[in-house]
Amino acid sequence: MSAVHPTKKEVVSGYRRACILKAARKVFARHGFEGATMDDVAEACSIAKGTLYLYFKSKRQIYMGVFKQDLQILRETSQRAIDAAHSPGEKIRAFVTSRLAFCDRNNSFFKIYNSDASAIFVTPHPTHKELKEFYFEQSRVLESLIAEGIRSGELREVSPQAAAFAIYDMTRSLVSRRILGLADQAPLDEEAGVLLDLIWRGIGKDGPA
Amino acid sequence: MSAVHPTKKEVVSGYRRACILKAARKVFARHGFEGATMDDVAEACSIAKGTLYLYFKSKRQIYMGVFKQDLQILRETSQRAIDAAHSPGEKIRAFVTSRLAFCDRNNSFFKIYNSDASAIFVTPHPTHKELKEFYFEQSRVLESLIAEGIRSGELREVSPQAAAFAIYDMTRSLVSRRILGLADQAPLDEEAGVLLDLIWRGIGKDGPA
Amino acid sequence: MSAVHPTKKEVVSGYRRACILKAARKVFARHGFEGATMDDVAEACSIAKGTLYLYFKSKRQIYMGVFKQDLQILRETSQRAIDAAHSPGEKIRAFVTSRLAFCDRNNSFFKIYNSDASAIFVTPHPTHKELKEFYFEQSRVLESLIAEGIRSGELREVSPQAAAFAIYDMTRSLVSRRILGLADQAPLDEEAGVLLDLIWRGIGKDGPA
Amino acid sequence: MSAVHPTKKEVVSGYRRACILKAARKVFARHGFEGATMDDVAEACSIAKGTLYLYFKSKRQIYMGVFKQDLQILRETSQRAIDAAHSPGEKIRAFVTSRLAFCDRNNSFFKIYNSDASAIFVTPHPTHKELKEFYFEQSRVLESLIAEGIRSGELREVSPQAAAFAIYDMTRSLVSRRILGLADQAPLDEEAGVLLDLIWRGIGKDGPA
DNA sequence: TATGAATGAGTCTTCATTCAT
DNA sequence: CATGAATGAAGACTCATTCAT
Numbered sequence: 001m002s003a004v005h006p007t008k009k010e011v012v013s014g015y016r017r018a019c020i021l022k023a024a025r026k027v028f029a030r031h032g033f034e035g036a037t038m039d040d041v042a043e044a045c046s047i048a049k050g051t052l053y054l055y056f057k058s059k060r061q062i063y064m065g066v067f068k069q070d071l072q073i074l075r076e077t078s079q080r081a082i083d084a085a086h087s088p089g090e091k092i093r094a095f096v097t098s099r100l101a102f103c104d105r106n107n108s109f110f111k112i113y114n115s116d117a118s119a120i121f122v123t124p125h126p127t128h129k130e131l132k133e134f135y136f137e138q139s140r141v142l143e144s145l146i147a148e149g150i151r152s153g154e155l156r157e158v159s160p161q162a163a164a165f166a167i168y169d170m171t172r173s174l175v176s177r178r179i180l181g182l183a184d185q186a187p188l189d190e191e192a193g194v195l196l197d198l199i200w201r202g203i204g205k206d207g208p209a
Numbered sequence: 210m211s212a213v214h215p216t217k218k219e220v221v222s223g224y225r226r227a228c229i230l231k232a233a234r235k236v237f238a239r240h241g242f243e244g245a246t247m248d249d250v251a252e253a254c255s256i257a258k259g260t261l262y263l264y265f266k267s268k269r270q271i272y273m274g275v276f277k278q279d280l281q282i283l284r285e286t287s288q289r290a291i292d293a294a295h296s297p298g299e300k301i302r303a304f305v306t307s308r309l310a311f312c313d314r315n316n317s318f319f320k321i322y323n324s325d326a327s328a329i330f331v332t333p334h335p336t337h338k339e340l341k342e343f344y345f346e347q348s349r350v351l352e353s354l355i356a357e358g359i360r361s362g363e364l365r366e367v368s369p370q371a372a373a374f375a376i377y378d379m380t381r382s383l384v385s386r387r388i389l390g391l392a393d394q395a396p397l398d399e400e401a402g403v404l405l406d407l408i409w410r411g412i413g414k415d416g417p418a
Numbered sequence: 419m420s421a422v423h424p425t426k427k428e429v430v431s432g433y434r435r436a437c438i439l440k441a442a443r444k445v446f447a448r449h450g451f452e453g454a455t456m457d458d459v460a461e462a463c464s465i466a467k468g469t470l471y472l473y474f475k476s477k478r479q480i481y482m483g484v485f486k487q488d489l490q491i492l493r494e495t496s497q498r499a500i501d502a503a504h505s506p507g508e509k510i511r512a513f514v515t516s517r518l519a520f521c522d523r524n525n526s527f528f529k530i531y532n533s534d535a536s537a538i539f540v541t542p543h544p545t546h547k548e549l550k551e552f553y554f555e556q557s558r559v560l561e562s563l564i565a566e567g568i569r570s571g572e573l574r575e576v577s578p579q580a581a582a583f584a585i586y587d588m589t590r591s592l593v594s595r596r597i598l599g600l601a602d603q604a605p606l607d608e609e610a611g612v613l614l615d616l617i618w619r620g621i622g623k624d625g626p627a
Numbered sequence: 628m629s630a631v632h633p634t635k636k637e638v639v640s641g642y643r644r645a646c647i648l649k650a651a652r653k654v655f656a657r658h659g660f661e662g663a664t665m666d667d668v669a670e671a672c673s674i675a676k677g678t679l680y681l682y683f684k685s686k687r688q689i690y691m692g693v694f695k696q697d698l699q700i701l702r703e704t705s706q707r708a709i710d711a712a713h714s715p716g717e718k719i720r721a722f723v724t725s726r727l728a729f730c731d732r733n734n735s736f737f738k739i740y741n742s743d744a745s746a747i748f749v750t751p752h753p754t755h756k757e758l759k760e761f762y763f764e765q766s767r768v769l770e771s772l773i774a775e776g777i778r779s780g781e782l783r784e785v786s787p788q789a790a791a792f793a794i795y796d797m798t799r800s801l802v803s804r805r806i807l808g809l810a811d812q813a814p815l816d817e818e819a820g821v822l823l824d825l826i827w828r829g830i831g832k833d834g835p836a
Numbered sequence: 837t838a839t840g841a842a843t844g845a846g847t848c849t850t851c852a853t854t855c856a857t
Numbered sequence: 858c859a860t861g862a863a864t865g866a867a868g869a870c871t872c873a874t875t876c877a878t
Contacts, residue, residue: 037851162400165383169378169381173374194371197367203355203364203376247868256843262869263840267869427837449750457873467840553809591799618829620825620827621829622783675864677850678863680850
C-alpha cells in the first residue's frame with residue numbers, strides 16, 4: 001500500500017502537488033479566482049503550465065485543493081486548542097482565539113476562504129458545497145461546546161445554534177476587519193478579550209433582569 | 210429646470226437607466242461581476258448591447274450604479290426606522306431589524322453587496338472604496354447609538370466601536386445564512402429576537418457578577 | 419434653375435454642406451480617416467450626427483467632399499498664378515511657388531491630401547481615383563509648360579513627362595517636410611529658390627561637357 | 628550560445644516569427660494598418676489567432692516588426708551598393724538605383740512604408756518616430772555623398788541637404804508612381820537614367836551661365 | 837428638416853486547456 | 858513525466874448607420 005511504502009514516484013508526486021498548492025495559494029490570495037491565471041500559478045512554482053494539468057484537472061480543482069488543505073489545517077489546529085482546554089467556557093474561548101490566531105497568521109488563506117464564502121452566493125460550485133459543510137461542521141463544534149456549557153450551568157439557556165452562529169460570525173468578521181486594516185490594529189489578545197467579553201455578557205446593563 | 214419640468218427625454222433616459230440597473234442587478238446577483246456579460250445584461254433588459262454604453266461607460270460603472278442605488282435605499286430605510294424609535298435600545302433594535310428585513314426582501318442586492326465585501330480583499334477597485342466607506346458609515350451610526358445608550362445608562366460600559374462591529378457583523382451574517390438557506394428558515398422576527406437577546410445579554414450565566 | 423434663383427432651401431442646404439466640410443476638414447486632418455468619428459465631425463460643426471446623413475451619404479462621402487473642394491481651390495489658385503506669368507520659365511516657377519504657398523497655408527488640407535495619396539496604395543477607393551486624376555491633370559499642366567519651354571528654347575531637351583513628375587514630386591515632398599517640421603524652417607521663398615535652382619541647373623558641375 | 632548553436636526551439640520560433648511577418652506584410656500592404664484584422668493575419672499564415680500573441684504583443688507590434696525588418700534590409704542593400712561604387716557620383720547613382728530596384732522588387736513593403744510615411748501626419752505613433760529617424764538617416768547618407776562630391780569638384784556648390792532631400796524625394800516618388808502604375812512602365816534602368824540625368828543637369832538650357 | 841437614441845456587426849485581446857515532442 | 862507552443866472560444870467595447878419623433 002502506498003500508505004506503507006510510498007514509492008519514489010508517489011513522494012515526488014506528493015511534493016509536486018504540495019508545491020503547486022503553495023504557489024496557488026499565494027496567487028489566488030493576490031488576484032482572486034477569476035483574476036489569477038494558470039500562467040501565474042505555473043510561474044509561481046517554476047513549473048510548466050502543462051504540468052499543472054498532470055496534477056489537477058482544472059484551475060478550479062487547484063483552487064479547491066488549496067481550500068481543502070487549509071480547511072483541514074484549521075480544523076486540526078482548532079481541535080487541538082479545544083482539547084487542551086478544560087471547561088466548556090475555556091473551550092469556547094479556545095475556539096475563538098485559535099481561530100483568530102490562525103487566520104491572522106495565514107491571511108492569504110483567509111482571503112480566499114472569505115472570498116469564496118461570498119462567491120457561494122452566485123454560482124454554486126462544488127467548492128462551495130465543501131465550504132458549506134465545513135461551515136456547518138465548525139459551527140456544530142461550537143454548538144456542542146455551548147450545549148455542554150449550558151448543561152454544566154456555566155452558560156445561561158440560549159439557543160446553542162443561534163449562539164454558535166453568532167460567535168462564529170463575529171470571529172470571522174473580526175478577522176476580516178483586521179486583515180483589511182479596517183479596525184485599529186490592537187494586539188490580537190486584546191481584541192479577542194473584548195470580543196469574548198461581549199459574547200459572554202452582551203451589552204445590556206444588567207443580567208437576566 | 211429639470212427638477213421642475215423633467216423633459217420627456219429626461220424621463221425616458223431616467224427610465225432606461227433604471228431599467229438597465231434593474232436588469233443588471235439580477236444578472237450580477239446570479240453570475241457575479243466577472244461571470245456576468247454585457248450581453249446578459251443587454252438581453253435581460255431587451256436592448257442592444259451598444260445601448261448600454263449610452264448610459265454607462267463600462268461594465269464596472271453599471272455595477273457601481275446598482276451598488277450605489279441599493280446602498281442609498283438601505284441607508285434611508287434604515288435611518289427612517291431608527292428615527293421612528295425612541296430609546297437608544299429601541300434604536301439599536303430598529304437598526305438590526307430594518308436591516309434584516311431589507312436584505313431579506315432585496316436578496317439580489319445582498320448577494321452583490323456581500324460578494325463585493327469579499328472581493329475587497331483582492332483587487333481594490335473604486336467600488337470597494339465606496340463599500341468600505343459605507344461600511345464605516347453604518348457602523349458609526351450604530352456606534353453612536355451605543356454610546357448614547359451607555360450615557361443614558363441603558364447599556365453597560367462597553368467599547369462602542371467593538372460592540373458596533375459585533376452587532377453589525379452578526380446582523381450581516383444572519384442575513385447571509387438566511388439567503389443561503391444555511392439556517393432554519395424561522396420567521397425573521399423570531400430570529401431577530403434571538404439575535405437581539407444574545408446581543409443584549411450575552412451567553413454568560415450572570416451579568417457583572 | 420437653381421443656378422439662377424437659388425431657393426432659400428438651397429442656400430441653407432449649401433451653407434450646411436459647407437459647414438460640414440469645414441468641420442470635417444479639421445477633424446480628418448487631426449485624426450485621419452479611420453481615426454475620425456462621425457461624432458467628432460458632428461460635434462465640430464455643432465450639428466446632430468443624424469443630420470450629417472441628410473447631406474452626405476456616408477463618412478467616406480464627406481471625406482471625398484472635403485477633398486474635391488480643396489483640390490478645386492488649389493487648381494484655381496495655381497492656374498491663376500500660372501496665367502499671370504509670362505515666359506514658360508516663369509510659369510513653371512509660378513506653378514511651384516503657388517503650390518508651396520497654398521499648402522503651407524492650408525496645411526490641414528495637405529495632411530489629408532498627402533495621407534490619401536498613400537492610402538491609394540491600399541484599398542482603391544473612389545476617392546483615390548479622383549486623386550489620381552487630379553495628380554495626372556496637374557502634372558500634365560506642368561508637362562505642357564515644360565514642353566513649351568523646350569520649344570521656346572528656354573529649356574534643354576528633356577522628357578517633359580519625367581521632368582514634370584520630378585518637379586511635382588519635389589514640390590510635394592518639400593511641403594511634407596515643412597509641415598512635419600522635418601527640415602529647417604527657412605522662409606518659404608528661400609526654400610523655393612533653392613529648389614528651383616536645383617530644378618534648373620541640377621547638381622552637376624558643368625553641362626553636357 | 629544561441630548564436631552558435633541555435634536550439635531547435637529557437638529555429639522554430641524564429642521561423643514562426645518570420646512566417647508571421649511575411650504574412651502580415653502582405654495583409655498590411657493590401658488593407659493598411661487599420662483595415663487589416665488579426666484574423667486576416669492569422670489566416671494568412673495558417674495559424675490560430677491566439678498564436679499571434681505568443682510572438683507579438685499586439686497588432687501594432689507586428690506592424691512595427693514588418694517595418695523594421697524591411698527597413699533594415701533596405702539599409703543594408705543600399706549600403707552595399709554604395710560601397711561597391713567608387714566616385715561620389717557613382718555612389719549617388721548607386722543610392723538611387725539600388726533603392727529603386729529594392730522597392731520595385733519589394734513593393735508590398737513600399738506600400739506600407741509609404742503609407743506610414745503619411746500617417747505620420749496624424750497620430751504620432753512610435754512607428755512613426757522610427758520612420759522619421761530612418762528618413763533622416765538615409766538622407767544624411769546622401770547628404771554626405773553630395774558633400775564629398777562637392778569637395779572632389781565633381782558637383783557644383785549646392786546645399787547638400789537640399790539636394791539630398793530633392794534626390795531622395797524624387798526617388799521615392801518615382802517608386803510610388805511605378806507601383807501605382809501611374810507612369811509608363813518603362814524599364815527601370817531607363818527611368819533611373821532619366822531621373823539621374825535630371826538630377827545631374829537640371830532642366831535649364833545652359834550650365835552655370 | 838433635424839435630432840440623437842438605438843442598433844449590432846466587428847475588433848482586439850485574454851486565457852483555460854490540449855497535445856505533440 | 859514534463860514541457861510550452863498552439864488553440865479558439867469568449868468578452869468588453871466602438872462606431873457607422875438607421876429611424877422614430
